[in-house]
Amino acid sequence: MWRTARLVAAKDLGIEWRSRQVTNQVLPFAGLTLVLFAFALDRDEITARVAPGLFWLATTFSLIVLVQRTFAVETADGALDTLRVAGVDPAGIYLGKALALAAQLVVLEALLLVGVIVFYASHIRPAGIVLVIVTAFLATSGLAFVGTLYGGLAAGAKGRETLLPLLLLPVVAPVLIGATRAFEAAFGTRGGEGIRAGVEISDGWPWVGMLAIFAAVFGAAGVLAFGPLLEEA
Amino acid sequence: MSPVEPVPAPSTTVAIAAPVVALRHVVAVLGRFPALAGASLEVQAGEVLLLKGPNGAGKTTLLRLCAGLVPLVRGEAEVLGHDLRTDRAAIRQHVGLLGHQNGLYADLSVRENVRFWGRTAGASDGEINAALTQLGLDGRLATVPAGRLSAGQRRRTALACLIARRARLWLLDEPHAGLDADGRDLLDDVIRRAVGAGATVLVASHELERAKALATRIVTVAGGLVHNESPDDAGADRGGRV
Known part of the structure; x- marks a missing residue:
């Protein structure tokens, strides 16, 4: 399973390296989302307060584009059929695709974080850096697992371009909420009362626990369910 | 007798x-x-x-x-x-199936495609190179992305993948x-x-x-x-x- 996962992840990252999809399309898309939110909100104190939520919203929108791309390359010339016929371990395919997706999301998030700090005048409290890293790791894992699972579900469906966001967005809502709350604790912002220096870093850790459970549940579900999903695709 | x-x-x-x-x-x-x-x-x-x-x-x-x-x-x-x-x-x-589609990744080169499909079946570098040579895909063609190949070259690449899969x-x-x-x-x-x-x-x-x-x-x-x-x-x- 792990050998297959490494093969598939290397293949997907190789395709990304050649096509530069993240660099040329997803990054500008995510950056534009941040800029448009800044224009729409138009007040520094508001954008600084909602920066964590906007960061994860831009990440979630970008996830949809990335998932569609990662399965489009499998269906474009019948590679998905060949993968099925080749008897490649579906759990390995699932983990490999999730790993490659997570790697792309990490790059995207690192650049988005810089964008949030620059455009939204946000800052991370030094004591919150560990919280940001752990939150980003777990939220990215959860997004990659659930994105790969639902991408596989929609891969063979008619109208999959519109079906995928409909399926995916409600399911990733817990990640969006949990990661936003954890980032708020790390950034020192919260709710409707403006910037509150009094928000404790420790307020973020329970949300991290929820993100860990989410990632574990969807990781396990994907390993078990991806084979039957591929058969139906 | x-x-x-x-x-x-x-x-x-x-x-x-x-x-x-x-x-x-x-x-x-x-x-x-x-x-x-x-x-x-x-x-x-x-x-x-x-x-x-x-x-x-x-x-x-x-x-x-x-x-x-x-x-x-x-x-x-x-x-x-x-x-x-x-x-x-x-x-x-x-089982190896060569259908109407070739099952190739357009952004990967010929060699990368054959290597990927060969590796899924545990093929060695030698077997992968042999498959490329048998189909006349070694040399310059091996580094060309599959998306830039002619229909015939894509078919030959798919056949090389099939050979590599043994x-x-x-x-x-x-x-x-x-x-x-x-x-x-x-x-x-x-x-x-x-x-x-x-x-x-x-x-x-x-x-x-x-x-x-x-x-x-x-x-x-x-x-x-x-x-x-x-x-x-x-x-x-x-x-x-x-």
């Missing part, structure tokens, strides 16, 4: 190899249309079986059924000794399509070599003259059923199985 030594009687227990493909009254549906409607077929190891028939007759469905891509609705089917209904995973490790049962759907004369000769040579190495090949083709020269047996697929050809139609002049 007779100059002729008595020949010992042959053993009465002759080992008969199980057929590579054994379909009995199989039914497969596409949507609500019965693409195979009670088809039966047996293919022995080392055969090159040509499936001929009009468009929509069920040739592609038959090949995809053998690859485990189309569910078996009714009947019995064994491929490589495994039940197609319950043991598809065991079958798939040894399949025991080759399922080829219109394999000559898109190939030029040299490419077709190369394909025929690849098929003969694969059979020489112990593979069994099912070919669906409309290019009957070329495919007949390759086949050891011909069947006609029509109306979702398989009809045997007369022995004169294939292989007789080469001593092939009929």
Whole structure:
């Protein structure tokens, strides 16, 4: 399973390296989302307060584009059929695709974080850096697992371009909420009362626990369910 | 004493190899249309079986059924000794399908495509390079992304992937399509070599003259059923199985 996962992840990252999809399309898309939110909100104190939520919203929108791309390359010339016929371990395919997706999301998030700090005048409290890293790791894992699972579900469906966001967005809502709350604790912002220096870093850790459970549940579900999903695709 | 030594009687227990493909009254549906409607077929190891028939007759469905891509609705089917209904995973490790699409990644080079598909079957670097060489894809072409290849070059790359996967049962759907004369000769040579190495090949083709020269047996697929050809139609002049 792990050998297959490494093969598939290397293949997907190789395709990304050649096509530069993240660099040329997803990054500008995510950056534009941040800029448009800044224009729409138009007040520094508001954008600084909602920066964590906007960061994860831009990440979630970008996830949809990335998932569609990662399965489009499998269906474009019948590679998905060949993968099925080749008897490649579906759990390995699932983990490999999730790993490659997570790697792309990490790059995207690192650049988005810089964008949030620059455009939204946000800052991370030094004591919150560990919280940001752990939150980003777990939220990215959860997004990659659930994105790969639902991408596989929609891969063979008619109208999959519109079906995928409909399926995916409600399911990733817990990640969006949990990661936003954890980032708020790390950034020192919260709710409707403006910037509150009094928000404790420790307020973020329970949300991290929820993100860990989410990632574990969807990781396990994907390993078990991806084979039957591929058969139906 | 007779100059002729008595020949010992042959053993009465002759080992008969199980057929590579054994379909009995199989039914497969596409949507609500019965693409195979009670088809039966047996293919022995080392055969090159040509499936001929009009468009929509069920040739592609038959090949995809053998690859485990189309569910078996009714009947019995064994491929490589495994039940197609319950043991598809065991079958798939040894089956190679070249369908209407090539299964290539457009952004990866020829070598990267062949390496990926070869690696999924545990092929070594030597086997991967040999597959590239056999299809004339070594050298400059090996570094060209599959998306920039001509249709014939993509077909040759897909064949190299099939060779690298070391399949025991080759399922080829219109394999000559898109190939030029040299490419077709190369394909025929690849098929003969694969059979020489112990593979069994099912070919669906409309290019009957070329495919007949390759086949050891011909069947006609029509109306979702398989009809045997007369022995004169294939292989007789080469001593092939009929």
